[in-house]
Amino acid sequence: MIRSFSRIMGSGVTGRLNSSVATPVSTRAKHTLPDLPYDYNALEPVISAEIMQIHHSKHHATYVANLNVAEEKFAEARAKDDVGAIIALGPVLKFNGGGHINHSIFWQNLSPKGGGEPSGELAELIKRDFGSFENMKTRLSASTVAVQGSGWGWLGYNKIANRLEITTCGNQDPLEATTGLVPLFGIDVWEHAYYLQYKNVRPDYVKNIFNIANWQDVSTRLANAKK
Numbered sequence: 001m002i003r004s005f006s007r008i009m010g011s012g013v014t015g016r017l018n019s020s021v022a023t024p025v026s027t028r029a030k031h032t033l034p035d036l037p038y039d040y041n042a043l044e045p046v047i048s049a050e051i052m053q054i055h056h057s058k059h060h061a062t063y064v065a066n067l068n069v070a071e072e073k074f075a076e077a078r079a080k081d082d083v084g085a086i087i088a089l090g091p092v093l094k095f096n097g098g099g100h101i102n103h104s105i106f107w108q109n110l111s112p113k114g115g116g117e118p119s120g121e122l123a124e125l126i127k128r129d130f131g132s133f134e135n136m137k138t139r140l141s142a143s144t145v146a147v148q149g150s151g152w153g154w155l156g157y158n159k160i161a162n163r164l165e166i167t168t169c170g171n172q173d174p175l176e177a178t179t180g181l182v183p184l185f186g187i188d189v190w191e192h193a194y195y196l197q198y199k200n201v202r203p204d205y206v207k208n209i210f211n212i213a214n215w216q217d218v219s220t221r222l223a224n225a226k227k
Contacts, residue, residue, distance in 0.1 A: 030068050033061045034104050042112040046208045048197045056107070059192055063099030063172070070096055098172035102152060102186060105221075109185050111214035118215035122222050129164045140166050140187070141206050150190040153206070155218070156181030157225045182225040185218045 036056060041049035070092045077085035117133050118126065130136040136155070143166055144153025151170040158165050158181055169175055175183040187209055194205040 031064050031071075031100060033057075033064050034107065036107050038112055043110060043212050046212045047110075047194070051192075051194065051196050054196075055192055056103075059190075060099070060103040063096045063103065066092070067096040067100050094174070094177075095172050098174040098177075101174045102172055102183075102188070105183055106186055106188050108217045109214055110209075110212045111217070112212065114212040114214045115210065116215070118219060120219055122215065122219040125164050125222070136164075136166070137210060140185075141203070141210075143168050144187045144189055144206050145203050147189050153187040153189065154181065154183055155185040156183055157222055158182075159225060162226075182221070184221045184225070185213065 033056075036052075039049075040052040040056070043052060070089055074086065074089050074093065076082075077089065117123065123133065126133055126136050130139065140153055140155055147153060147168050147170070149170065151168055151173075152175070153168050154166065154175050156165050156167060156175055156179065157163075160180075164184075165181055167175070167179055167181065169178055175181050175186070187206060189202060189206070194202065198205040
């Protein structure tokens with residue numbers, strides 16, 4: 001997960017994980033909270049400004065802060081050859097690193113000018129692999145709504161099979177490190193992503209998210225994954 005972090009998040013996103021984990025703490029670059037490419041109120045009425053502000057400036061910011069702390073501790077443990085401490089930090093790095101990766105993709109996957117249907121190669125692959133865009137939406141929506149507890153629904157690209165696939169990940173598990181699929185379009189179904197507005201009606205939130213889906217960003221991720 002560490003070496004592939006910057007590639008997974010895509011262009012225009014700040015914050016990079018260093019591949020050399022033994023680098024002294026004082027010289028390590030810190031991850032930073034990426035700026036949104038739109039205002040907090042830009043995705044209304046699908047997602048309220050209040051939710052966006054809390055989700056981005058509080059929740060995502062916490063993942064970034066905790067990831068930085070965990071990486072410092074990881075580097076210290078490596079320097080001391082403390083295998084026990086290294087192992088103990090694994091879940092913390094996965095959770096907070098995954099949270100940073102997932103949210104950095106999520107913000108770019110959405111746009112106030114989004115919605116509609118994809119075009120070009122993405123549209124062709126969706127038709128080939130799912131029969132139609134509506135079929136893909138139905139399957140992705142059903143899988144995402146069915147996530148137990150907290151997690152994400154994903155449209156991903158299988159580089160080996162050269163096909164699109166739908167899957168889910170629990171908690172903040174990062175898609176590529178967990179399944180091998182390259183993340184293209186993700187739907188966050190942690191309650192902090194929608195509860196203030198949609199309460200317990202997760203299906204309505206998932207349905208409406210397609211009205212702000214940034215298919216141009218998804219297409220760019222597909223093109224990059226196929227290089």
